[in-house]
Amino acid sequence: MDIELKHIHKRFGAVHANNDISLKVSAGHIVAVLGENGAGKSTLMKILSGYQPADSGEIWLDGKSAGSYRTPQGAISAGIGMLQQDPLDIPAFTVLENFVYGQNTGFLFSPRKWRERLKSISARLGFELDSDQPIAHLSIGQRQQLEIVRLLSMGVRTLILDEPTTGISAEQKLVLFKALRELAMHDHMSILLVSHKLEDVIALCDSVVVLRGGQLVGKLQMPATTDELVRLMFGQELAPHAHECLINPKIAINLDNVTLKGKRVTVENFSMKIRSCEVIGLAGLEESGQDLILRACVGLIKATRGQITVNSSDMTGKSYRDFLAGNVAFGAAGRLEEGLIAGLTLTEHIALTTENKTLVDWARATLVTDHKIKQYNVRGRPDSPIETLSGGNQQRLLMALMPDNPVLMALEQPTRGLDVDSARWIWQQLLERRAHGTAILFSSPDLDELVTYSDRIFVAYAGRIVEIPDATQTNIDELGRLIGGNFEKESAL
Amino acid sequence: MNPPSNRTALTVGFALLPIIVSLVITAVLVLAVGSNPIDVLVAVAEGAFRNSNSFAGVVNFWIPLALCSIGLIVTFTAGLWNIGVEGQMIVGAVFASWAALFVDLPAPLLIPLEIVLAMIGGGLWAALVGFLKTRLGVHEIFGGVALNALANVWSIYLISGPWAPPTGGTAQATAPFKDSALLPPLSSEFPVSLLALILVAAALVIVTFALRGTRWGLQLKATGKNSKSALLLGVPTLQSAMTAFIVCGMLAGIGGAYRVLFTYASLRPLASGGIGFLALLVVLLVGLRPMFAVMIAFTFAVILGGSTRLKVALQLDQSLAGVLQGFIVLLVLLSNGLRQRFMPAAVEPPTPITATVEVQRIQPPV
Numbered sequence: 001m002d003i004e005l006k007h008i009h010k011r012f013g014a015v016h017a018n019n020d021i022s023l024k025v026s027a028g029h030i031v032a033v034l035g036e037n038g039a040g041k042s043t044l045m046k047i048l049s050g051y052q053p054a055d056s057g058e059i060w061l062d063g064k065s066a067g068s069y070r071t072p073q074g075a076i077s078a079g080i081g082m083l084q085q086d087p088l089d090i091p092a093f094t095v096l097e098n099f100v101y102g103q104n105t106g107f108l109f110s111p112r113k114w115r116e117r118l119k120s121i122s123a124r125l126g127f128e129l130d131s132d133q134p135i136a137h138l139s140i141g142q143r144q145q146l147e148i149v150r151l152l153s154m155g156v157r158t159l160i161l162d163e164p165t166t167g168i169s170a171e172q173k174l175v176l177f178k179a180l181r182e183l184a185m186h187d188h189m190s191i192l193l194v195s196h197k198l199e200d201v202i203a204l205c206d207s208v209v210v211l212r213g214g215q216l217v218g219k220l221q222m223p224a225t226t227d228e229l230v231r232l233m234f235g236q237e238l239a240p241h242a243h244e245c246l247i248n249p250k251i252a253i254n255l256d257n258v259t260l261k262g263k264r265v266t267v268e269n270f271s272m273k274i275r276s277c278e279v280i281g282l283a284g285l286e287e288s289g290q291d292l293i294l295r296a297c298v299g300l301i302k303a304t305r306g307q308i309t310v311n312s313s314d315m316t317g318k319s320y321r322d323f324l325a326g327n328v329a330f331g332a333a334g335r336l337e338e339g340l341i342a343g344l345t346l347t348e349h350i351a352l353t354t355e356n357k358t359l360v361d362w363a364r365a366t367l368v369t370d371h372k373i374k375q376y377n378v379r380g381r382p383d384s385p386i387e388t389l390s391g392g393n394q395q396r397l398l399m400a401l402m403p404d405n406p407v408l409m410a411l412e413q414p415t416r417g418l419d420v421d422s423a424r425w426i427w428q429q430l431l432e433r434r435a436h437g438t439a440i441l442f443s444s445p446d447l448d449e450l451v452t453y454s455d456r457i458f459v460a461y462a463g464r465i466v467e468i469p470d471a472t473q474t475n476i477d478e479l480g481r482l483i484g485g486n487f488e489k490e491s492a493l
Numbered sequence: 494m495n496p497p498s499n500r501t502a503l504t505v506g507f508a509l510l511p512i513i514v515s516l517v518i519t520a521v522l523v524l525a526v527g528s529n530p531i532d533v534l535v536a537v538a539e540g541a542f543r544n545s546n547s548f549a550g551v552v553n554f555w556i557p558l559a560l561c562s563i564g565l566i567v568t569f570t571a572g573l574w575n576i577g578v579e580g581q582m583i584v585g586a587v588f589a590s591w592a593a594l595f596v597d598l599p600a601p602l603l604i605p606l607e608i609v610l611a612m613i614g615g616g617l618w619a620a621l622v623g624f625l626k627t628r629l630g631v632h633e634i635f636g637g638v639a640l641n642a643l644a645n646v647w648s649i650y651l652i653s654g655p656w657a658p659p660t661g662g663t664a665q666a667t668a669p670f671k672d673s674a675l676l677p678p679l680s681s682e683f684p685v686s687l688l689a690l691i692l693v694a695a696a697l698v699i700v701t702f703a704l705r706g707t708r709w710g711l712q713l714k715a716t717g718k719n720s721k722s723a724l725l726l727g728v729p730t731l732q733s734a735m736t737a738f739i740v741c742g743m744l745a746g747i748g749g750a751y752r753v754l755f756t757y758a759s760l761r762p763l764a765s766g767g768i769g770f771l772a773l774l775v776v777l778l779v780g781l782r783p784m785f786a787v788m789i790a791f792t793f794a795v796i797l798g799g800s801t802r803l804k805v806a807l808q809l810d811q812s813l814a815g816v817l818q819g820f821i822v823l824l825v826l827l828s829n830g831l832r833q834r835f836m837p838a839a840v841e842p843p844t845p846i847t848a849t850v851e852v853q854r855i856q857p858p859v
Contacts, residue, residue, distance in 0.1 A: 324727050332725060339726070341719040351708075352715055352726050360708055401726065 001062055001079055001157035001190050002026050003048070008057035010043050017043040018054070019214040025158075027188040030180060032201040034233055035211035036392075036419040041194050044211070045160050048192075049082035050075030061158075073102075081151035082160040085417065086334075087143040089135050096131040099150050121149045125179035139286050141172030148179070159183065160192045163417055165200050166445065169285045170480060177204050196419045197446075198226045208232075230420065245455055246277035251312065252408045252439035253297055253328075258306030260292040265463040267292050269306070272458065272467075274408065274439045279431075281454030281471065282443035283483055289460040290443045297410045297441055298330040299323035311407050329402040333412040335394045339401075342387040346373070346380055346397060353401050372400040377425070392422035399429055409433065411442040415449065427453060447476045447483075461485040507832040508779055508789065511824030519817045528807055537814075540802025541795045545683045550801075552685045553756055554768075555794035556693055557582065557748030561772030562786040563696045564744030570704060570781055571737035572717030577622045577637025578745045578769035580644035581615040585746025586753045587648050588614030590667065590760035593674035593753070594656060600673040604688070607674065607754060608747060615746020616739045618644060623738035627731045633738075649762045656760065666759040676755045686755050693787070696744055701783045713737055745769060771797075771818075778825050793818075 003025045010018040017040045025031050035041045047054045050072045059066040066078050075081070089098045096111065099118045115131045122129045127145040135143060144164060151159065159180075165173050181204070183189045195201055201208060202223065210218040210232045218232045253274045260267040267289040274280050282290035295301040296308065299320040307316045310326050320330075332338035340349065350372060351365040369382040376396045380389045389397065395418060402409065409430065415423035431453075434440055444450050450457055454471040459482040466482060468474050520530035541551050561578055568575035575581075588610040596603060621640055625631035651667075658668035678684035704710035715723040716733040724730045752764045771793060779785035800814030 320724065321727060321729065330725060336722075337719075338721050341715050341722045341726075343718040344715060348711060348714070349726070351711055352723075352728060355708055355711075358707055358709070360706060360711055362706075 001188070002060075003080075003158060003190055004060040005044075005048070006058040006060065008044065008047060008059075009055045010040075010047060010052075011055055012043075016214045018047070021057075021211070021214075021216050023209060023216060025190045025192065027190055028184050029207065030184050030191040030193060030205045032193045032195060032205040032208040033211065034195075034198075034201065034208055034229065036233060036421050039211040040214040041211055042162070043214075045082060045162065045192065045194055048075070049080055049160055050078075051082070076102075076151070076154050076156060079155065079157035080160065081154065081156035081158070083144060083147050083151070083162065083164060085162045085164075085166060087140065087147050089143055089147065091134070091136045093135055094131065095129050095133050095135065095138070095146055098135055098146060099131070099153070102150070103154055117153060118149060121152055125149070125182065126175050127179070139168070139172070141168035141176070144168065144176070145172075152183075156189075157187075158190045158192070160194070162194045163196065164193070165195065165197055166417060168445075170484070173200075180204065196417070196423075198229050198420075201229065202226065233420070246434065248275055248277040248437065250276040250437075252276045252278070252310070253441075254307075254309040255293070255296070255303075256307040256309070258296060258303040258308060260289070260296050260301055261304055262287070262289065262292045262301075265289050265292070267460070267463050267465060270465055271306075274441060276407075276437045276439055277434055279434060279440045279453055279455050280442070281450040281457040282441065282460065283447070283450050283457055283479060284443075284460035285483060288483075289463045289465065290458070291412065293458070293460070293465070294410050294412060294441060294443055295330075297408065298328050300330070327403060327405075327407045329406040329409045331398055331402070331409070331411040331414060333416055335391070335398060336387065339398050340386045340394055343385060345383050345385055346378070347382040349386060349397065349401060372397075376400040376429075391417050392419065395422065395426060399426065405433065405436050406438050408439045408441060411440070413444055414442050415444070415446070423449075447479050451476060451479060459483055503832075503835070504780075507828050508785065510831075511778070511821055511828045512792065514824050515817055515820035518820050519813070522816065523809075523813070526809075528809060532807055533803065533809065533813070536802045536806040536809075537796060537799035539806065540799030542799075543802075547798075547802075549683050549685045551791075551794045551798035552690075553751075554798050555791050556686075556689045557751050557765075557768050558772055558775065558790045558794060559693050559787045560696060560744045560748040560751070561769050562775045562790050563693075563700050563783050564741035564748075565772055565776045566781050566783050566786060567700060567704070567713070567744075568737045568741045569776055570710070570717050571713040571734055572720065573626075573734060573737060574634050574773075575619065575622065575637060575738060575741050576634050576770075576773065577619065577640050578741065578772060579765045579767070580637065580641035580769075581618045581742040581745035582749030582752070582765035582769050583641075583644040583648050583763070584618040585611035585615035585742075585749035586760060586764040587644075587651065587749075588746070589750035590651075590656070590670070590753050593670040594667060594760075598673075600677070603674055604676060604754075607750060608692075611746040611750030612743040613746070615742040615744070615749065617742070619738040619742020619745070620735065622742075623735040626738075627734055645763060648760065648764065652760055652762060666757070666761045669759050670754070674754065675758055676751070678755075686751070689751050689755065692747055696747075697783055697787055700740075704781075704783075709733075709736065774818075774822060774825065777829070778821075 005021060005023040008018050008021045021044060033041050046052045050069045053070050061078060069075050069078055096115055100114050118131050129146055180191055184191055193205060205222055207222055208220045251273055255272045257269050257271050265287055282294055284290040292301055296303055299318050302317055310328060336342055347366050347369045350369040351360050354368055355365055366382050376399060378396045379393045415426050430440055451471060457468040457471050459466045523530045523533050542548055565575060589607040592607045592610050618640060622633050622636045625636040626633045656667045676686035676688055679687050712728045712733050715728050716730045720730045749765055753760050775786050775790045779789050797814050800811050803809040803811055803813055
């Protein structure tokens with residue numbers, strides 16, 4: 001499907017999120033939309049997929065004006081479907097039920113017919129979906145596959161994908177890319193990819209367009225190198241991070257022979273000592289056990305056996321709030337689900353974490369918020385509701401809410417969904433705290449990030465944990481192999 | 494977006510809209526049975542305002558309704574549906590009745606004792622709902638409904654059994670309370686309890702301030718909007734939920750006590766008279782603003798109190814007010830939907846029914 005956007009404008013208050021964007025995507029092409037956080041990518045994609053209308057401008061599909069659809073259903077019937085970063089499915093439903101919802105099944109629903117249809121589309125794309133599985137048992141990668149199959153079944157001719165490789169395995173990524181190429185080549189679908197992962201863009205796309213400050217600032221035919229893309233996005237190249245080890249003998253946290261039971265995986269008899277000033281990476285596919293370890297370090301999961309010591313006081317069996325009082329900080333992967341509160345302003349967030357008296361001193365809280373906004377370079381006002389901030393700014397605020405010098409920071413995917421620049425900024429902050437003695441424990445699906453920043457890495461696979469004692473001596477290939485469960489070479493080392 | 498004054502106007506508009514439309518529909522119904530809606534309106538207004546006595550009736554209905562509404566704003570802020578407010582009124586009434594029946598003290602001591610006992614009773618009954626919710630994972634709506642039924646059965650048992658009047662136990666009421674146990678009226682022309690009015694004003698001021706200006710209020714709000722995040726930010730979410738229930742229960746308890754210590758002067762079955770449920774409706778109508786709630790509660794009191802006159806004046810059944818109330822329920826829900834469409838991110842209606850306080854510890858994302 002040929003898509004043409006003509007002079008799209010969208011304003012949010014004072015922010016000109018999309019400023020006169022004109023863009024052409026021809027059928028059969030895979031185009032990456034790049035830009036830093038707040039560049040206007042999401043806004044443009046939401047306009048194209050009907051989640052919000054443009055203030056002005058036109059959308060032409062296959063040489064005809066699409067009129068103005070104002071809802072995602074409208075966009076889907078015009079042939080445009082969007083795959084959200086977090087799949088919008090219903091966890092209580094089965095795969096088949098999710099597949100059919102929104103589709104015109106007629107008054108009498110025939111499960112057999114739809115099961116066949118699900119099967120044939122997924123078989124063609126190389127997806128493995130069991131139609132009777134509940135969604136809750138699926139990985140993010142599989143839920144994404146289901147959503148693609150559903151959109152295709154609804155006759156979508158253009159697919160927009162928002163950060164599709166976040167949180168899926170390397171293998172699922174290969175399957176996804178193969179399917180997308182197949183759809184572009186044989187079905188002449190146009191595909192728009194929004195991603196911060198430049199290696200994905202290089203591996204998949206035919207061309208890229210770059211947004212900066214709401215405007216279209218560049219187009220590039222692939223192949224291109226990462227450096228060229230970065231230059232286009234930021235107008236400059238980024239210096240690589242120099243790894244630096246800090247030695248401090250103080251033990252920040254000690255997990256002694258703990259057993260952690262998760263829903264589907266159990267980590268048994270695991271021991272780990274983290275010293276002050278250390279950066280520890282946790283690698284592994286979803287639900288391999290690394291989340292259990294991370295959450296056990298802050299008391300969100302209780303060990304069924306073993307002992308946990310923080311700063312040489314016994315914290316075994318203590319609650320999250322006790323850990324918090326012990327100066328341990330936690331940051332969850334889903335910012336608006338676990339960490340920030342939609343509907344509360346920045347000041348209210350700051351007051352929640354800083355005001356300890358019975359009466360809240362709102363004047364002081366506003367002052368503190370103003371100060372933190374400057375210190376952490378948050379784009380927002382003290383009275384802005386948190387959900388109006390962009391992802392990068394939410395992450396900055398989350399950082400501002402954490403104590404200044406914690407013993408340990410346990411962070412799930414601290415740079416999830418952030419562009420290169422924002423991710424770097426977050427790490428600067430983290431490393432600064434580490435220089436003051438904080439130990440950092442983080443999980444990440446990004447192998448590059450793990451290798452770049454960790455002193456040591458623990459790799460989880462189905463509850464088994466292997467340690468890489470010196471992260472500078474490993475590389476992405478080795479890490480990738482370990483994550484996939486191939487431990488043999490490691491034990492030979 | 495909209496300037497604040499415009500927004501306030503819209504808020505008021507959306508609060509009044511369902512009431513006006515319900516009045517119109519009811520008027521059509523009245524026409525259908527061959528009466529004049531204007532006459533009905535006049536009769537209701539007469540019922541409410543024809544003299545100081547009838548107006549006192551309205552105020553007496555309003556007092557417990559306002560107390561429950563203020564209490565429910567606290568639980569709604571914490572994201573909780575305290576449907577058990579009826580039961581909390583009844584238990585408050587029972588506790589107060591115990592003192593009224595069996596404690597021999599002069600009025601200046603007995604009345605405060607009754608009020609305190611009512612608060613303890615209502616608070617305890619609410620704490621039970623909270624306990625079921627936070628410790629055992631029973632949703633507060635189910636727990637509340639069950640405890641409402643239990644409270645009702647318990648009060649009926651007391652009336653027909655241990656507390657039955659010595660002569661002719663009819664299960665209608667206990668023996669009338671002694672005078673020293675009753676709240677004194679302002680005057681015989683305007684029989685309303687001054688103490689109760691003061692309590693309503695105090696509750697209004699304290700709750701408004703506590704929700705805006707205290708850490709407790711902020712924590713309630715955080716818990717109501719996202720208990721998972723609130724917990725991770727260090728809010729004791731279970732305590733927040735528990736205290737919200739208890740505060741609401743205490744206010745409902747006073748409301749229940751007012752019914753037996755003033756309106757009935759004895760303990761009767763279902764002393765709450767559905768006022769708790771009506772209060773839920775009031776809060777649904779106005780969102781989380783105590784001042785508005787008190788005002789809307791008054792409007793309801795006028796309509797329901799005034800409609801008692803319908804039978805006398807027009808030979809129409811008093812249940813016409815119930816019909817009106819039913820339409821208001823439906824139209825409030827409709828209007829909330831419209832409000833969300835036209836005033837996105839505006840002052841929100843109370844948390845939807847799915848809002849829950851997390852009982853389980855947070856598990857890693859699946």
